[in-house]
Amino acid sequence: MTNSNPTTTPWGISGSTLKIIALVTMLTDHIGAAIIEPVLIQKAERMHIQWGSYSDLILIDKTLGTAYIAMRYIGRIAFPIFCFLLVEGFLHTRNVRRYAFRLFLFALISEIPFDLAFHHQLFCMDYQNVFFTLFIGLLVITALQAVMIHMTEHISFRILFCLISIFSGMYFASLLNTDYGAMGVLTILLIYIFRNNRLHAAAAACLCLIAMNTIEATSLLCIPLITHYNGKRGLQLKYVFYAFYPVHLLILYCIYQLLF
Template identity: 45%
Template sequence: MRKPVVSFSGGTLKMLAIITMLIDHCGASIVGPLRHKLPDGSQLGDFCQIIYPHMRNIGRLAFPIFCFLLVEGFLHTRNVKKYAFRMFLFALISELPFDYAFSNQLIRNAHQNVYFTLLIGLLVMMGMSVFEYRQSITRFGNYFNLLMQIAIAAGGLWLAAFLHTDYNYKGIFLIIVLYSLRLDRKLQAIFGAITISWEAVAPLAFIPIWFYNGERGRQLKYFFYWFYPVHLLILGFLRHVILPCVLHLN
């Protein structure tokens, strides 16, 4: 069989998600506030007004890719408990940088970072898989296993909504859809795109996902984990320290 002309490894998809996320966060943390602080009619102000929505739209590609890679990571990890612990640890590490980058408060309980969303999605998959592969010789037992999977999924949706995690319960629902359709890439792409279609540009993320070749590719594991809190900390510093100084000098 001929190899496809275009294919992406997991490492390539992860880098694509990181780049689009960075563009989005630069827009939300720097360009967004800047466009409100610059005087009307200034060239830089007009430029910020134009570029801001495009930066946010580009960023919509990141989350579906991260969700897809989370499902792949769950299916192929050697130790899912360590995987979940790392996710929990970096969710805690990232919370203060997340609040610092996107608000005027150092601690803001109204919105939690995306690591919490991915962690809840991972826990949901762990719970569903227990009952998914549990064998039963009775019809009642099969119904019970199905009901337990539904209950675990519903619990994950509720928890994300309760904690106000990034992408909320909608993010968990996307993870559940991608996990449930993991055996058919075409259905994954179609229904994943439908699930995230409430964000206009986000379904386009399933184009590179469609070309995923099943290979891990280059894995800079701890770079990917640390990039999220570190870049948020830098953006927060730029927003709250550097940007006011520049505006004051002008």
């Protein structure tokens, strides 16, 4: 596969800029899900309306319903960018084990804030936060790289172990019911496979997500952002990203408590 992207360019979007865009769109999505959706549900109960589609939300409250729909669609941009940054981090990290440990640690740290924000309880095993998806995806591409490096003379075994790694990762993401689940892991895998062509990587990731749910159609807006990535790190925001996730979820839960 030929590399259609230079490692670095003097223009374009840095990694930190991509990260900020992903954080802002994720925050927008989570405000809609954690704050506005409960308000709409409460209004629907008062009006004795059962809503099953976005069009029903307009009947409940035109302004809030429209804002909620817009926020959820904007939020679809975030996940493929996070997946792209994960693969970039994997390709350039000096210590994959430390990278994986960091993801797993913050998956554990973020679980209570995640459950509080979206389930309003300390522990909920029904649905796990996105850090678990990213962690599993990282394990899968790490395994694939190891197989490709160390099993060069055994093509049949290489294919077998690659398939085992991929389906194991997707299975565990589905079993744990992580955010984006098996398709989230597959999204990370596709970006890794097409890592030498950012356009193909971003398009494949978006198509995978759209196949999961048509609401993910707005994830296509991430394609020009990813293709204009200049290969530079930009601002040092590594720990800001990790801390932002659990902190903003706790803040959203506090706002929810004040409102309700």
